[in-house]
Amino acid sequence: MCRQQWIILPNLTRMVKPVVDVSVIFLEDLQIVNLVRRCQAKLGKNRQFLPNGQSAKSGLNKSLQDAATYQFLEVLEYVAWKLGKKIIKVDPKGTSQHCWECLNQVPKSLSERFAPRHERHSCPKCGQELDRDYNSALLIQKIGLLSTQGEDITSVKTAVKLLWLKNPLLSRRRASGVCQ
Template identity: 30%
Template sequence: MKHIRADDPDGQGRWSFSSQQATLRRLDKAFRAFFDRVKAGRTPGCPRFKGRGWFDSVQWPKDGDGCRWDSQPEHPTATYVRLQGIGHVRVHQHRPVHGRVKTISVKREGRRWYVLVSCQGVPARPLPATGAVTGIDMGVASLVTTSDGEHVVNPRHLAATADRLAVVRRDLARKQRGSKRRRKAVARVAALHAKARRQRIDGAHETALALIRDYGMIVHEDLRITNMTRSASGTIDAPGRNVAQKSGLNRSILDAGWGVFLTILAHKVESAGRELIAVNPAGTSRTCARCGHCAKENHLTQASFVCTACGHAAHADVNAAVNVLRAGLALRRAAEAA
């Protein structure tokens, strides 16, 4: 990198050295993950070459090294960020920044640009203690079901825009590669996906905030979403079964945004001083919350649970949430005893 910058002072040499190092670290991370998949015997998926037009984000690892947040603090109303090689850029700051700015990233979503700031020393804002505990079950019909019987409806943001996406995708398929019209069509597709993503994140924030306000301890399933959404197509020699059904289920799981919700919930729990416990989800949907009998026949339909041993009947998601809560309480008691 030093030799490249020295040979091209008016090109690569005028950009931030630390930012270029961060990009190389991303490349190294991609190849390390590739070789790990090769060693594990999984489908490797070699990293593809990406030109400069394919990168949608760039990072400066340290505030003041190639970038400066709030570079014009004397300005009475506007906020500016200074980027090496570009200059001062005005930022529409939607909320105040707390703590000390550590890293700064610039991200492109469609035709919009965003500045992402990570901070250190952000003061926690603990909520008053409630003493209430709950277990939550993640699902597709209901995004979250608590052990108290409350259901949070899954809004299915991507499915709601499926018709519009189909129209713009057909329009995109008719465009010639490399043309200006195709770039505009790609931007329209990206805009619809970005809107669904923003709606999904906003809903996750609202749901997580409601949970931490009502409960002092929350127990959830330790889901392996990557494994759950793996394709069932198989190989040429051993093709998979029910590929279309599995593909639809994977799409619904990803549209629900379980991973996004659990990440946001963990951040809010830490800031509010609550307790979050993750438990093994094995058997929680097939085990009776009353007698403990575990059998596949207990859970034959999506919504109903009927125990074949004691006859206990309940909503399947509520029954699973109760089992999740009991497993979390058992883990906490074991940790306290140790």
């Protein structure tokens, strides 16, 4: 377990060579501490403990800690700082639920998000169909690029509001009740 963590860190400089060619890096602002925290206990009517998903979550906790996610992000930020690159963190809320192309919300249940057969994102509004992780990455990039243009945008919610305000066609449709 420890070996995997320490293989990543010394080789990070080779992994971030592509960083040299970019001026900005966009990341999800993940709170790793919250991701590896224990689930709260659930009590039933008879004051008995109910299943809370902790046994399933413990596997995720171990894999996140084993992959040294926090250390990777810390070293990446340091290397970016040393190279004079800017890192923009985007709020992760909604990045897996919206289409990157049209920002339409495409709700997915937890079972859909974790089932292998639902690894594709398909938007009923614009017809975009691609891998759901790639969709999230493109959405994070889009939000990050909007924030580099002088806008105060760090989340999907503010990006949607800004695009509605800046696009007069969308604003007229919204006012006339054509779009929801």
